[in-house]
Structure formats: C-alpha cells, structure tokens
Amino acid sequence: MLIRRLTIIGVGLIGGSLARALLQSGAVGEIVGCGRSRENLQRAVELGVIHRYHYDPAEAVAGADLVFLAIPLGAMATTLRQIRPHLASEAILTDGGSVKGSVIADAIAAFGQLPPRLVPGHPIAGTENSGVEASFAELYRNRRVILTPTAATDPAAVATVEQMWRLCGAEVNRMSAEHHDTILAATSHLPHLLAYGLVDTLVGMQQRDEIFRYAAGGFRDFSRIASSNPEMWRDICLANSEALSAVLHRFSANLAQLASAIEQRDGAQLTEVFARAKQARDRYVDGVLRSPE
C-alpha cells in the first residue's frame, strides 16, 4: 500500500477526485478529510470519498503519511502555519496549487526553510464544477501533473507523489517552479485574464444587451473561462503576478501593434500575424491529436 493514511485538506473537485482514484486503485488505507463546510464533508463521507474528517487542519494531519493541500492559493500560508507543528517529521506534503513559486515561498515562511518532504505539484485538470459532488475518479486520467521539486527535496518523497499521480492515470512531468509559473502564466493565467477583461469590457458598453444576444459560438468558446471562480483567479493572479505581468506586457505590446496595423490599414502585417498564429495553433492541435491522450 502506497499511502497508509492520506489527509486531504479541501475535499472538492480536485481533492475528492484524487481520493476516489486512489481508493479505486487500492493504494490508500485511510483518507481523512478537512475543510470548512460541514455539509460538503458529510457528503464526502456519504459518497465514500473520505473515511472521516476534521475541521481543524492541525488535527487532520496528525498521523498522516501524506498530506494533500487542495485549497485556494490564498489559504496556503495560513494552512501551512497551522499544520506545521502537527505534521509527522516523515510525512510527505504535496499540493495542487496552480502557481508553484508562491507555495514554495509560503512553505519557507511557515517552516523557516523549504521542507525536504514538500513536493509542490500541479495537476492540469479540472471542470467547471466544484465541490465533492463534482469529483470523479477519472479526472486525472491521461492528464498531465507537473511536480516542481528542488535540489533539496527528498527523492523518495518525489517518487511517492509521482507514483500516486500515476495510479490516478496521469502523466507526471518535473520542472522548476519558475519554469512552471512562466508556462502556466502564458497558457492559462493570461487567457483567463483576457476572457474576464473582454466580458467585462462588453458589460460596460451601452449596447451590452444586444451584444450578448448576438454573440455566437466563437464567443461562447472564447469566453467560457470567464465563468471561472473569481476568488480562485484573483489568488492565482496575485500569486503569479511576476510571470503574469511579464507575459501580459508582451501581449499588450503585440496587441498595440495589431491596433496600429488596423489604424494604418496595414493588411500585410495583419495577415502575417494571423497566419503565424493559425499555423502554430493548427500544428499544436495536430500535436494534441497525435499524443497518447
């Protein structure tokens, strides 16, 4: 058995799906849940996703072999401080946060140094739903999980967390936290910011009722991510502000050039940019279709 006792702090879509997948694979003995909503935790027990629960993270982590933090980035610092004195010295700590540099900084602040058995992680998976009711064992199947251990991280802890995610059907990759945060700023955080910004721009327009009435399929797809949880995305933007600001700056400069090309009626410049983007996206989609996913 890979994990005798697993504590999951935050038993929602991400934490609940990990629990379900590990229970199915027989890799875990007992799962202890922790969270703030009594209703959600009770439901998690009823659904067989966790065996029991605590409201207090300190109590929840006592005796755990592995602790998974599936909580908002804005709650990481406080929760790490709460659990630190109660975590067994051999316990492995990992998380599912969308930004890795901030989790590492929060851990250093809480522990006084980077805990050698902290394995920062990010499963790139999710749906538009939340809460334990939305969780399912297949969420991580054929999805990628990025782990960002440092040179000081215990290799055995990394191997255990990697094995845990493989048992969920995920493909596990390792890279530096800085690299992860740069890549995710570009592919996930900036697109969310643009989708929120676009919808909010349209909301501010005089013709907004008609604008939304005539929006077609392209707009629906493009703006889907603007239906994401606002507090979660505020946390992500703040936690990854440096990398996000950098790619946002590049994008804004690119957009200003497109605006200038439109004003100057420079069709050749527009075609060049559009064609380069189309070629990259078509190649990228082809790449996805060729992948084992």
Place this chain on the structure above:
Amino acid sequence: MLIRRLTIIGVGLIGGSLARALLQSGAVGEIVGCGRSRENLQRAVELGVIHRYHYDPAEAVAGADLVFLAIPLGAMATTLRQIRPHLASEAILTDGGSVKGSVIADAIAAFGQLPPRLVPGHPIAGTENSGVEASFAELYRNRRVILTPTAATDPAAVATVEQMWRLCGAEVNRMSAEHHDTILAATSHLPHLLAYGLVDTLVGMQQRDEIFRYAAGGFRDFSRIASSNPEMWRDICLANSEALSAVLHRFSANLAQLASAIEQRDGAQLTEVFARAKQARDRYVDGVLRSPE
C-alpha cells in the same frame, strides 16, 4: 416560388449551404453559381448544389431575380463594379459579409448611389470548414441573420430576403449597419484579434514548445478562433476598422487597469472585475439555454 433564378457568387460553405436549404424548401427554380475555382464549381454541380456556373460575375448575374454575394469583404468592391451593368433593374442583391458599413460603401462607390434593392445581410453562422463540400442545408437552422436595410431600401426586397432566410430556418433581425458593425466588433471581431494576438505572443516566447505542450482545455477553447482564415480576418479587421478600433481601445484600457491591479496587488479590484464578468457570462449562457435555440 420565391426566387425563379438565384445567382450565388462564391459557392463555399455560406453560399452552398444557402443553395442547399433553398433547394430543399422548393423556394428556388434555378441556381447559377459563380467563382474562381473550376474544381469547386464542378463539385457543386455534381453535389446538386447549383445547376450551372460561370466564372465571370457579369455573365452569372444576367437574368437573376436574386443575387447573393458570399465572397470575402476584400472582393466586394470589384465584384459590385463587375456586376452593376449586367444586373436586371428589378433584381434583388444581398450578401453575407461580416461587416455591413463597408459593403454599403462599396455599393455606393460601384453604383453611384445606394441601390434600392440592395439588402445588406449577415448570417451569423459558420463552421471551421470551407468550400462547397463543407456546406449543408441545416447550417442556418435556428441561427440569427441580421439585415441592415436603410430608409431608402425597397421594402419588398427586404421582405423577400427575410423570407429567404426564414425558409432556411433562421431567425431574421433588422438593425442599422452601424449598429451591426459595433455589435459584431465586440462579440466577434475583437475576440478573433485577441485569440490571434495571444497565440502569436506565445509563438514569440522562448519556451514556446513547452507552452503549447502544457496547454490544456481552457486554452484550446479560448484559442480555437485563431485557427480561422487569416485573409478573411484581415479583410474584416480592415472593413470594420473604426468600430473595431473603438472597442479594442476600451478593452486595452480595461486590460491596463487589470495589469495595474496585479502589480499593485489590488485583490479587491481583481475580484470585482472577475465577478462582474462571470455574472454576465453565466447570465448570458443561461439566456442562450432558455432561448428557442
């Protein structure tokens, strides 16, 4: 029979689907195609989408009761000049262009005044495919078609075009060309520009291979429209430059505020914008689900 002889200039997805829907409804006697690709026109005849074809728009429109222009916006001015001397005085002229002000301006330039039987139109429908092979009779079913007649437009011509689209299963709305162009700049043209701009920004980054490798579902949806035809979108951006520049300017100002909120770590401002956008999009999606679509 609504239309004795229909000429379709540009027998691709848009023109071919109109032909198929009207043939199915029995509303049209003969359909004459026109285009530059012999292969596509031959295929259109084989598929039974058109009865015969010409390469020369002037020959194609002779004797037509109704002419539908399903050509790129950049080709409108030339085509209108070519057909003007050969169009029967009672013939109705309509189009499927994504920008209406530019079509009206091109028509005034070609005809010396706005032709009273020109009914500018825009079916808000499409797929990622093109050519007559991609056309199908159901493309316009439950989709919106916007007509932008002026006070000088012959009401009988508007009624015929409206009836034509209704026979294809579309819901027809009327508004001014200016209004149409403002709304479409916001819901369609700006999103395309942002998607192209984002993908092109990522292409320019050092980490681009990994960026595309780790892009997940949200990015795929968000960037789908960056796979659209570059020349078609160059034409649209140039044809609707005024309205597009205006909404792009609003968006850029909004994005600059978000960038500043991130740099100043103003979480309250981020939450406010994100929540307002989410609320609008959720309400809009609900609205779509409640609609007869």
